[in-house]
Amino acid sequence: MSETLKIAVQKSGRLYEGSMKLLKECGIEISNGNNQLRVLASNFPVEVFFLRDDDIPEYVQDSVADIGFVGENVVYETKKQVDCIEKLGFGKCRLSVAVPKNGTLKTTTDLNGRRIATSYPNILSSYLEKAGINATIHEISGSVEIAPRIGLADAICDLVSSGSTLFTNELKEIETILSSESILISNSNLSDEKKIILESLLFRIRSVKKAKNNKYVLLNAPNNKLDIICKLLPGMKSPTVLPLAESGWSSVHSVINESDFWNVIEKLKANGAQGILIIPIEKMIV
Ligand code: PRT
Ligand code: ZN
Numbered sequence: 001m002s003e004t005l006k007i008a009v010q011k012s013g014r015l016y017e018g019s020m021k022l023l024k025e026c027g028i029e030i031s032n033g034n035n036q037l038r039v040l041a042s043n044f045p046v047e048v049f050f051l052r053d054d055d056i057p058e059y060v061q062d063s064v065a066d067i068g069f070v071g072e073n074v075v076y077e078t079k080k081q082v083d084c085i086e087k088l089g090f091g092k093c094r095l096s097v098a099v100p101k102n103g104t105l106k107t108t109t110d111l112n113g114r115r116i117a118t119s120y121p122n123i124l125s126s127y128l129e130k131a132g133i134n135a136t137i138h139e140i141s142g143s144v145e146i147a148p149r150i151g152l153a154d155a156i157c158d159l160v161s162s163g164s165t166l167f168t169n170e171l172k173e174i175e176t177i178l179s180s181e182s183i184l185i186s187n188s189n190l191s192d193e194k195k196i197i198l199e200s201l202l203f204r205i206r207s208v209k210k211a212k213n214n215k216y217v218l219l220n221a222p223n224n225k226l227d228i229i230c231k232l233l234p235g236m237k238s239p240t241v242l243p244l245a246e247s248g249w250s251s252v253h254s255v256i257n258e259s260d261f262w263n264v265i266e267k268l269k270a271n272g273a274q275g276i277l278i279i280p281i282e283k284m285i286v
Pocket of ligand 2: 052
């Protein structure tokens with residue numbers, strides 16, 4: 001019987017949608033209509049298990065699942081033996097130390113002798129140890145941000161994304177101790193057959209990620225500026241240049257990295273490019 005790769009994803013919560021969207025973008029069809037615990041994909045040899053995020057590293061370590069999509073924060077906090085394979089680009093946040101906005105604590109050294117509330121005692125204690133700060137950790141499982149107001153702690157260490165929870169609780173960040181995003185973790189002893197399925201899944205995931213970081217560019221360029229415009233747009237190999245019906249002009253097609261985007265567009269315009277179209281790329285295989 002041929003094997004299937006068991007993937008653990010969060011059952012509900014902040015990572016559920018990103019995980020399902022990524023599988024879909026990889027062309028993997030999963031129907032979780034009846035809120036089931038496990039679902040077989042109809043067109044790829046994977047089975048998806050829906051679990052609480054905190055349990056995913058342990059299930060992957062213990063081979064209940066073969067791989068999992070989970071936040072790096074959870075992987076580092078739970079300290080299970082799993083391989084970190086690939087960052088997935090969603091669920092981005094940071095684990096930060098925050099203190100009351102108008103209080104006396106200003107820097108992390110002020111935390112000496114103080115109490116810090118967190119749901120991440122392992123990550124926090126290794127940070128404190130490295131930084132040489134001697135503080136007491138109060139482990140609490142939720143609503144960490146209210147701890148200073150109710151007198152349970154002097155500071156907190158919690159996940160932040162927009163910062164609005166800290167703002168409404170009159171707290172301010174003084175240190176980021178971990179930047180986190182969703183990551184694909186794997187059991188360290190996959191069978192050869194499962195490794196092949198994982199490689200094929202990773203190929204798809206990387207193509208999706210690459211496509212998201214790049215845009216397709218189409219523009220019209222005067223022929224006497226083609227050299228410089230082509231240099232600005234290196235493309236996957238080199239840009240495609242096609243003559244326009246109007247003489248003296250060409251159409252240039254290429255791929256541009258998201259991070260260079262605005263910078264390059266300005267230079268293209270300054271060099272006479274017109275009718276610039278930017279189109280999202282669905283998959284990119286190089
Ligand atoms: O039920 P289950 O145990 O599976 O879910 P959960 O409630 O433990 O986790 P969930 O769904 O809240 O978060 C899952 C993962 O999403 C986390 O482990 C992180 O990897 C990631 N993530 C990304 C976040 C945030 N952003 C985030 N902002 N997890 C939590 N938060 C919380 C934070 O704890 C704080 O309460 O959101 C609040 C701050 O948000 P801002 O936008 O106000 O700064
Ligand atoms: Zn959780």
